[in-house]
Every structure is written in structure tokens, then in C-alpha cells.
Amino acid sequence: xxxxxxxxxxxxxxxxxxxxxxxxxVGELRGQFLPAVVVFALLxxxxxxxxxxxxxxxxxxxxxxxxxxDTQETLIVPGPRVLGFAxxxxxxxxLRSLLYRQNPLAGAAATFAFSLLSAVAFVxxxxxxxxxxxxxxxxxxxxxxxxxxxxxxxxxxxxxxxLPTLWLLGKTRPLWAFATATRVAPGLARxxx
Amino acid sequence: xxxxxxIRTLTGKRLDWSLAAVAFVLAMLPASALMPWTGDLARxxxxxxxxxxxLGMLLREQVRPPxxxxxxxxxxxxxxxxxxxxxxxxxxxSRLEVERLERSLASMRAVSARVDAPETRLxxxxxxxxxxxRRNGVLALNAGERHGxxxxxxxxxxxxxxxxxxxxxxxNFSSSLxxxxxxxxxxxxxxxxxxxxxRKLASSYPGAVLKPTGRGTWTAxxxxxxxxxxxxxxxxxxxxxxxxxxxxxxGVVVSVEPVEQAxxxxxxxxxxxxDLDSLSSVVLAVPAEVPR
Numbered sequence: 001x002x003x004x005x006x007x008x009x010x011x012x013x014x015x016x017x018x019x020x021x022x023x024x025x026v027g028e029l030r031g032q033f034l035p036a037v038v039v040f041a042l043l044x045x046x047x048x049x050x051x052x053x054x055x056x057x058x059x060x061x062x063x064x065x066x067x068x069x070d071t072q073e074t075l076i077v078p079g080p081r082v083l084g085f086a087x088x089x090x091x092x093x094x095l096r097s098l099l100y101r102q103n104p105l106a107g108a109a110a111t112f113a114f115s116l117l118s119a120v121a122f123v124x125x126x127x128x129x130x131x132x133x134x135x136x137x138x139x140x141x142x143x144x145x146x147x148x149x150x151x152x153x154x155x156x157x158x159x160x161x162x163l164p165t166l167w168l169l170g171k172t173r174p175l176w177a178f179a180t181a182t183r184v185a186p187g188l189a190r191x192x193x
Numbered sequence: 194x195x196x197x198x199x200i201r202t203l204t205g206k207r208l209d210w211s212l213a214a215v216a217f218v219l220a221m222l223p224a225s226a227l228m229p230w231t232g233d234l235a236r237x238x239x240x241x242x243x244x245x246x247x248l249g250m251l252l253r254e255q256v257r258p259p260x261x262x263x264x265x266x267x268x269x270x271x272x273x274x275x276x277x278x279x280x281x282x283x284x285x286x287s288r289l290e291v292e293r294l295e296r297s298l299a300s301m302r303a304v305s306a307r308v309d310a311p312e313t314r315l316x317x318x319x320x321x322x323x324x325x326x327r328r329n330g331v332l333a334l335n336a337g338e339r340h341g342x343x344x345x346x347x348x349x350x351x352x353x354x355x356x357x358x359x360x361x362x363x364x365n366f367s368s369s370l371x372x373x374x375x376x377x378x379x380x381x382x383x384x385x386x387x388x389x390x391x392r393k394l395a396s397s398y399p400g401a402v403l404k405p406t407g408r409g410t411w412t413a414x415x416x417x418x419x420x421x422x423x424x425x426x427x428x429x430x431x432x433x434x435x436x437x438x439x440x441x442x443x444g445v446v447v448s449v450e451p452v453e454q455a456x457x458x459x460x461x462x463x464x465x466x467x468d469l470d471s472l473s474s475v476v477l478a479v480p481a482e483v484p485r
Contacts, residue, residue: 015242017325018333019249022470023256025328032325051209055216063235064242065324066331066360068375069224074331074360076231079220086213125220134224138327140375142407154326 001045002177009169010057013037014064024161029153031161034061035118038085039111039162040169042092043101044178050093051086058085058118067126069136080125084118091117107166112159119151232362239322239333239367246321246333254473275352278442281388282353282428286440288395289382289430293439313437316340316477318348321367329409329469331360332370334477341479342368347438348475354467355429355441356475372469373443374411379403380431381443383415383461386424400430403443403463410465411444416458421449427463437478442466 013033024031038057042050058081065081066074092110099106127144130137139147203211219227239246316336324330336342344361348370358376360369373379382398389398399419403411415421425446429438444463452458 011242012245015245015322016249018242018322019246020253020256021249021325022323022328023253025470028328030326030328034325048205052212055209055212058216060238063231063238064322065326066232066235066369068331068360068371070377072358072360072371072376073224073228074232074362074369074371075224075228076235077220077227078231078234079216079218082216083213083220086209086216125217129221133221136224138324138330139407141405146407150327 001041001049001179002175005172005176006041006045006053007056009037009041010034010060014057014060018064024157026157027153028150029157031157031159032154033161033165035088035111035115035158036107036162036165037169038089039092039107039114040166041176042089042114043096043099043107043110044173044176046179047093051089054085054089055082058082061085065138067136067138068140069134075134075136077126077129080122080129081118083125084121085114087121088114088116088118104163104167108159108162111162111166112155115155115158116152119148119155123147123151228362232364236364236367243321243335247319250319250321250473257471279352282440282442284440285382285384285389285395285428288389289428289439290436292395293432314341314479316342316346316479317474318342318368318477319474320370320472323470329372329374329465331375332357332372332469332472332475334359334368334370334475335366336477337364337366337368339365342477343479345435346477346479347435347441348477349438349441350467350472350475352476353441355434355438355443356467356469356472358434359477370475374405374409374465376405379411379429379434379443381413381427382430383421383425383446384428386426386445401427401461401463403427406462410447411463412460413463414452414455414458414460416455418457421446421459421461423447423449425461435478435480437480 061081318334318336322333348356357372399417401413
């Protein structure tokens with residue numbers, strides 16, 4: 001897999017989420033492009049680099065979303081989405097042998113699972129931070145429970161956005177240079193008989 | 194020169210676990226350890242993204258234009274209404290300013306002349322990015338120190354609507370806007386929609402300290418014998434957010450309920466006037482010295 005293509009795709013998706021993303025919001029149901037890009041790579045890239053791929057995207061997402069502290073300062077925390085995306089990636093890597101990759105619904109389901117698990121880690125880590133450290137949680141003045149519900153809706157939104165995004169990314173598959181191992185079964189047709 | 198052994202062994206799952214451990218440590222570092230470098234790193238990342246975010250914002254405006262674009266009235270009528278709102282804000286601002294000065298006079302007992310308001314510089318800044326995961330999150334603006342932006346400057350929309358304040362970490366070419374609904378408290382005066390009565394003192398209108406509810410609205414407990422009704426406008430009466438923003442509109446009262454524990458007080462819920470998700474630009478009022 002070409003890392004350069006992946007990095008460009010992640011940056012493009014993160015930039016589109018930060019600018020165009022609010023158009024895709026219906027109330028609290030907000031879909032993002034970034035999880036779909038990560039899941040697209042996870043479904044085809046070698047398993048051994050899957051977690052690192054996701055962590056890189058998580059780092060970009062962390063760096064683009066500041067948190068407002070009690071002191072009315074903004075803070076960038078690199079880590080919660082990195083670990084969240086890593087957890088989501090572990091799940092998708094385990095699931096991918098069960099998924100039929102050509103089916104767009106399978107990709108959307110994987111994106112939903114990815115977003116949901118990364119949300120769990122994200123809420124857990126920020127809850128720890130707000131309990132033991134500076135008190136800045138991105139969901140303030142809302143509650144942690146409200147954030148879980150909002151993230152669940154967000155995961156549904158990510159799954160919906162993944163349908164067209166994965167289809168579009170599928171068209172660019174040659175650019176990504178994924179290694180494909182096609183098993184050739186011996187038979188009459190192959191032997192020319 | 195040979196690569197150290199511990200680096201050679203950092204491959205596969207060991208590398209993944211090491212990166213995860215680093216990420217966990219970073220996620221658990223206190224703000225004082227992160228603040229000096231993470232903001233710069235984020236600004237560095239935002240540079241290559243700027244053209245794409247600008248394109249995304251343009252697309253957003255095409256697909257979902259700001260609400261003002263849908264105004265069905267004649268442009269002259271809309272313009273006149275904007276001007277009326279602007280002058281009403283200036284009027285309320287001057288009244289609140291007078292009240293503030295009167296308080297100062299009473300406390301100092303020796304001020305003979307009115308202290309001129311510091312020069313305010315207005316800077317227009319475009320919104321280049323917003324938090325994709327939540328409504329009304331922190332916004333990134335394309336104006337920074339080089340453009341004269343200072344921390345604590347108030348952001349106004351449509352001339353007289355208070356949108357938030359600039360966060361302390363102002364970059365050279367960009368800054369972050371903390372939306373009004375992320376501020377822990379905002380001092381306001383509740384004024385009838387048609388404006389305040391010039392014969393009454395500004396202090397005779399009920400004051401309310403707005404606290405965010407988490408649902409995108411504010412709530413405040415108001416102890417007053419005056420009539421409170423839905424439709425009243427909450428205007429900024431809080432010196433912390435700069436004198437230029439004094440008197441600007443923040444929200445509209447949507448409900449008034451009695452408070453059981455305090456019979457003389459009533460709880461009001463206030464809905465913000467501006468939806469930050471639809472903003473494409475803001476005007477920053479940067480005073481010569483921003484009150485902290």
C-alpha cells in the first residue's frame with residue numbers, strides 16, 4: 001500500500017470534515033469522511049500495519065479539534081482519538097475476513113463498528129482526564145452520558161456517509177497499490193483442456 | 194553506524210503497543226505540559242489543509258447558504274432592519290456603558306470627566322474550520338496576530354450578535370473562537386424586544402447570568418419582581434468580554450418558569466440567536482487593551 005496516497009486521503013477527509021462536514025449533519029446525527037477512509041484502508045491494507053494506519057488518522061483528528069478548558073483556553077490533546085482509532089482498527093481487522101468487501105453495506109457496517117469503538121475509547125479517556133486532570137472535556141456543558149448517545153448517533157452518521165465514500169474510494173483502488181493475492185485453482189479451463 | 198537494538202526490535206505488534214503507550218501518556222498529560230507545543234503542531238498541520246478547508250467552506254455556502262440569504266423581503270427592508278438592529282445595539286451599549294460609568298463614579302467619588310472608550314479595531318475573519326464531531330464547537334479563523342487579533346477579543350455576527358471570544362493561543366495567521374455557549378457564564382440584561390424605555394434606568398431591567406445547559410441553550414435564575422416574558426432579548430452586560438461587545442444580542446428568552454426553592458426567582462431559558470454551524474465569517478472587535 002502507498003502511504004503517501006493514504007496520508008493525502010486522510011488529510012483531505014479531515015479538511016472536508018472540518019469545513020463541509022456540517023452540511024451532512026441532521027440534528028445530532030453527523031457523518032464524517034475520515035472514518036470511512038480509515039476503514040477503506042483497513043479492509044485492504046496488510047493487517048500488520050492496520051493499527052498504525054488508524055493511529056495516524058486519529059492523530060490528525062486530534063490535532064484538528066481543540067478542547068475548551070475551564071480557564072477559557074483551548075487545548076489540543078493528542079491521544080484520545082489515536083487510541084480510539086486503534087481500538088476501532090483492531091475490531092475491523094478482526095472482522096474483515098467475515099466481510100464481503102465488494103458489498104457497500106459491509107463497509108458501512110465496518111465503519112459503524114469502527115466509529116462506535118473509537119467513541120468508547122474517546123469518552124473513556126476524556127472522562128479520565130476530566131476526573132484527574134484539568135477538567136476540560138469536549139462535551140462540556142453537556143454530560144458524559146449525553147456524549148455517548150451523541151457519539152452513537154455519530155457512528156450511525158459515519159456508517160451512512162461511508163456508503164458513497166467507500167464507493168468513491170473503490171474507484172481509486174489502483175492508486176493505492178494494495179497487494180492482492182489471487183488464489184488460482186487448477187482446473188480444465190486453466191489447463192486449456 | 195548500527196541502529197540501536199531497541200529500535201531494531203520495535204517492529205510489528207511491539208511497535209503498535211509502543212505507539213499506543215506513547216499516545217496514552219500524551220492523552221494523560223496535564224494541560225501545562227501539552228499547551229506549549231500542541232497548539233503549534235496543530236497550526237502547522239492546518240497550513241496544508243487551508244486550501245481544502247476554504248474549498249469546503251465555499252461548497253458549504255453553496256449547498257447550505259447562511260440563513261440571511263433566504264430572506265424573502267426586499268433588500269432595502271432587510272438593510273433597514275439591519276441598521277435598526279445596529280443602532281439599537283449602539284443605544285443599549287451606551288446605556289450600559291453609562292450605567293457602568295455611574296457605578297465607577299460612585300466607587301471612585303472623584304471622576305469628573307468621562308473616560309473615553311479605547312479605540313476599537315474591527316477585523317473581519319473567515320471561518321476556516323469547525324469541530325466536525327459536534328454542533329457549535331470551537332471554530333478556526335483565518336486571522337491571527339499578524340492581522341491584529343488579540344486573545345479575548347469579542348466576535349460579532351450580523352453587526353450586533355455576540356458569537357464568542359478569541360481563545361488565548363492566537364497564532365500568527367490563525368486563531369480559535371470559543372463559542373458563547375462554551376463560556377462558563379455571561380452577564381446579560383433582559384430587555385424587551387422593542388428595546389429599552391429611555392425614561393427608565395438601564396439598571397431597572399433584570400440582569401441574568403447565563404449558564405450553558407448542554408442542549409445548546411442557556412439558563413439563568415432571575416430574582417426580580419418585573420415581568421419576564423418569552424421573546425425578551427438577552428443583551429451582553431459583562432465587561433469581561435470587552436466594552437465593544439457591550440449591549441450586543443446573545444439570545445432570546447424562550448421559556449420562563451417559577452423556581453420552587455426561591456419563590457421570588459424565576460428560571461429563564463434562552464435560545465442563542467446565531468447558529469455557529471452556518472457562520473462563514475465573523476467581525477472581531479479588538480480593543481487597544483482587552484480586559485481579562
